[in-house]
Amino acid sequence: MSTTVAPERSQATRAQWYARSWMAIVLGVLVAVSAVRIITGAHEIDSKGSLQAAIIATCPILMAAIGGMWSERSGVVNIGLEGQMILGTWGAAYFTYYYGPWQGIAGAALLGAVGGLIHAIATVTFGVDHIVSGVAINIIGLGAAKFLAEAYFKDLKSERGTGGVKQLVGLERPPSFTVPGVSDWASTLADKHWFVVSDLAAVLAAVTTRMSWVTLLVFALVALSAWILWKTSFGLRLRSCGENPQAAESLGVNVMRYKYVAVLVSGALAGIGGGYLALVSSSGFVTGQTNGRGFIGLAAMIFGNWRPGGILVGASMFGYTDSLPLRSTSTIHALLLLVAIGLIAFALFRLVKGQRNSAAVLAVFGLLFGLWYALTEEVPRDFTSMTPYIATLLVLAFASQRLRMPAADGQIYRKGSAG
Amino acid sequence: MSIVSKVFTALLAPLVAVVVAMIITSVVVAASGNPPMDFWSIIFSRPADRVFVNIVNQSSMIFLSALAAAIGFRMNLFNIGVEGQYTLASYTAAAFAGAAFLPGKLNIFVSLLIAIAVGAIWAGIAGVLKVTRGVSEVISTIMLNAIGITMAGYLLLNYGQKYGSGRRTTPLEASSEFQGWEPLGSAAGAVWSLVILALLAGVAFSVLINRTRFGFDLRATGMSESAAVASGVKVNRMVVIAMMLSGGIAGLIWMPALFNGAHYYGPTFQAGLGFTGIAVALLGRNRPLGIFFGALLFAFLNEQSNRLTLETDISANVVQITQGVIVLAVVVAYEVVRRYKAAAEQRAVTKQLGENRPTDGEAVPA
Numbered sequence: 001m002s003t004t005v006a007p008e009r010s011q012a013t014r015a016q017w018y019a020r021s022w023m024a025i026v027l028g029v030l031v032a033v034s035a036v037r038i039i040t041g042a043h044e045i046d047s048k049g050s051l052q053a054a055i056i057a058t059c060p061i062l063m064a065a066i067g068g069m070w071s072e073r074s075g076v077v078n079i080g081l082e083g084q085m086i087l088g089t090w091g092a093a094y095f096t097y098y099y100g101p102w103q104g105i106a107g108a109a110l111l112g113a114v115g116g117l118i119h120a121i122a123t124v125t126f127g128v129d130h131i132v133s134g135v136a137i138n139i140i141g142l143g144a145a146k147f148l149a150e151a152y153f154k155d156l157k158s159e160r161g162t163g164g165v166k167q168l169v170g171l172e173r174p175p176s177f178t179v180p181g182v183s184d185w186a187s188t189l190a191d192k193h194w195f196v197v198s199d200l201a202a203v204l205a206a207v208t209t210r211m212s213w214v215t216l217l218v219f220a221l222v223a224l225s226a227w228i229l230w231k232t233s234f235g236l237r238l239r240s241c242g243e244n245p246q247a248a249e250s251l252g253v254n255v256m257r258y259k260y261v262a263v264l265v266s267g268a269l270a271g272i273g274g275g276y277l278a279l280v281s282s283s284g285f286v287t288g289q290t291n292g293r294g295f296i297g298l299a300a301m302i303f304g305n306w307r308p309g310g311i312l313v314g315a316s317m318f319g320y321t322d323s324l325p326l327r328s329t330s331t332i333h334a335l336l337l338l339v340a341i342g343l344i345a346f347a348l349f350r351l352v353k354g355q356r357n358s359a360a361v362l363a364v365f366g367l368l369f370g371l372w373y374a375l376t377e378e379v380p381r382d383f384t385s386m387t388p389y390i391a392t393l394l395v396l397a398f399a400s401q402r403l404r405m406p407a408a409d410g411q412i413y414r415k416g417s418a419g
Numbered sequence: 420m421s422i423v424s425k426v427f428t429a430l431l432a433p434l435v436a437v438v439v440a441m442i443i444t445s446v447v448v449a450a451s452g453n454p455p456m457d458f459w460s461i462i463f464s465r466p467a468d469r470v471f472v473n474i475v476n477q478s479s480m481i482f483l484s485a486l487a488a489a490i491g492f493r494m495n496l497f498n499i500g501v502e503g504q505y506t507l508a509s510y511t512a513a514a515f516a517g518a519a520f521l522p523g524k525l526n527i528f529v530s531l532l533i534a535i536a537v538g539a540i541w542a543g544i545a546g547v548l549k550v551t552r553g554v555s556e557v558i559s560t561i562m563l564n565a566i567g568i569t570m571a572g573y574l575l576l577n578y579g580q581k582y583g584s585g586r587r588t589t590p591l592e593a594s595s596e597f598q599g600w601e602p603l604g605s606a607a608g609a610v611w612s613l614v615i616l617a618l619l620a621g622v623a624f625s626v627l628i629n630r631t632r633f634g635f636d637l638r639a640t641g642m643s644e645s646a647a648v649a650s651g652v653k654v655n656r657m658v659v660i661a662m663m664l665s666g667g668i669a670g671l672i673w674m675p676a677l678f679n680g681a682h683y684y685g686p687t688f689q690a691g692l693g694f695t696g697i698a699v700a701l702l703g704r705n706r707p708l709g710i711f712f713g714a715l716l717f718a719f720l721n722e723q724s725n726r727l728t729l730e731t732d733i734s735a736n737v738v739q740i741t742q743g744v745i746v747l748a749v750v751v752a753y754e755v756v757r758r759y760k761a762a763a764e765q766r767a768v769t770k771q772l773g774e775n776r777p778t779d780g781e782a783v784p785a
Binding site: 079118122126127128129131132133135136137138139140142143144146147148150151152165292295298299302380382383385386389390392393396397398 | 447451452497499548552554555557558559561562563565566569570572573576577694697698701734736737738739740742743744746747750751754755758
């Protein structure tokens, strides 16, 4: 995201400018998607079903990414997100079986927070390297979930769920809602395949039909995190620990406590992401369910420049590609055209800004995608599952100079070192 | 410091870690409703001959994997991507060896070189991205893991031969396989011939790191990058070379198994060794000897735990918790010992200077 705002602009006009550019981007994307849909006839690229699947795939990644943001904003790198997420899947299943689905979500948060606590003790109290501790937590999380599943789920069998050595399925799901009237009306409109109008209707239909309350909770947590971290003095202090802990401590901030809180919240959010996977994305716990989504969350966080807005965009993109294997191969093929258009639009944007080199590189990539679209009939499914990872690598390679992580991120801080 | 106290402080951290891991494992086992003694009596029983051979074989792969991670760690490069590097390298080498372009043992030799090359290139991407575009190698190797594993799956699906419900590469010809060595009789199975690779790699690692200019530069960069730059080390070049060396060793991880009984790359491929290797490298403090014992310990726990499933209600997965806790506890213990030594040193200095100023025992912040 470009932030070339002249310093003399006031706060209000700056906010307006942001809002306007976001509106322009959203509108541009909408028109492009709609155009591609009409041109290729692949109406599934933004049908109600596709969007619902994409939202469901987005939420776990989003929770992991926002969890990562909490931790890293306080200066603690958390690559244990995957392990905390795995613990969350187990916690969700256990608490849902014995207490109910909402308690299941709480249980997921609790188990995730336990993973966070281990990370906090190791990194904050004992000053262990953050990556090392994260790697260990991923090992422990994976092993613990397998072990606990075998120990607690093996013999379970009742109307509340069926257990096994590696699973606990058939659990009660958290409730969902359909907005009467709006849902049907929007669905009908979406099926007309009109330019832009039907695309908007599909979005409306997707969020008003069989929408899980947990999905709402996830988006509420994102908004809440953004508000806490950027609009409260608590958040300011927490972020100051990630930027300059010495300065923060000299101003009376209890750096250790803030880091603990941040890492605990981080684990809890990742745990909720795991819980979502077990209870909303599927109907129960299966070992290996997270399948690297904690790492994708980490990627989404970096993609989003450690900020909630960017994370939302990154997580949606990764969630959408994550849900693609369920779609037909012709849909995926149509997306190539969309990517080509997007890259060329971005190249033009760079050209206007006078950055000729990067514009040229982007244009070449855009043309290559266009050629790929024109010369082939379908895209191998394996390639679509690689998309989030390749996208992250490309973003890092082309935009890492623009990304700015918290200044003291990953550094070990010892209490009293402010002197 | 005398030799005795040096040895003591070196062994203190791993010992404390193992004890902590034993306590936590006992608690976990007890919490699942099983007597911890059942668990320990099986783990500490004398391994059967067959298990002995398996431990040797498994630890050779873990050792290679840990060595790959350790090269990077010695210069503060986190190559988390060993998993992807060895998966891709194993597929490529197995596919090449299966195609039998070359006769007999020459085929094996060239396949090994290919495995090294593929691993090195895959890791090299992360190295190049780091020095040219400033991309953190932690993130890029995690991404490359996923891409590499997916790619190996894609290649296998499209170019492998059908085998049962899955796919595999063309099996090796008998002339391109080793027979192994059967020290405990044929019933116990064979120690893989290429276990020797692990020993060679360990010696080469030790010589390279401790006895060459390159190794000195590598360690210097790891300890203080600014000091290394000041003394003329070309850090960017070092990063790429170290990543490629790391990836090259990673490429070899599964080779002992391939040329001694695995026959092909397919459903029987042993995944996950890359992450185990990272853990063992940390456990062994990135030194070959430490890694050697760490690899033996991990292989021992893995193999002995197989009996748990047969003889008790305890899940064999509990050893994964044990292993994770050992790693975490060992790094914590090293840190505590380091802080204690730093504080002791400070006190000694203060005493020698003859000052009566009280110290708070805090180390100088890094």
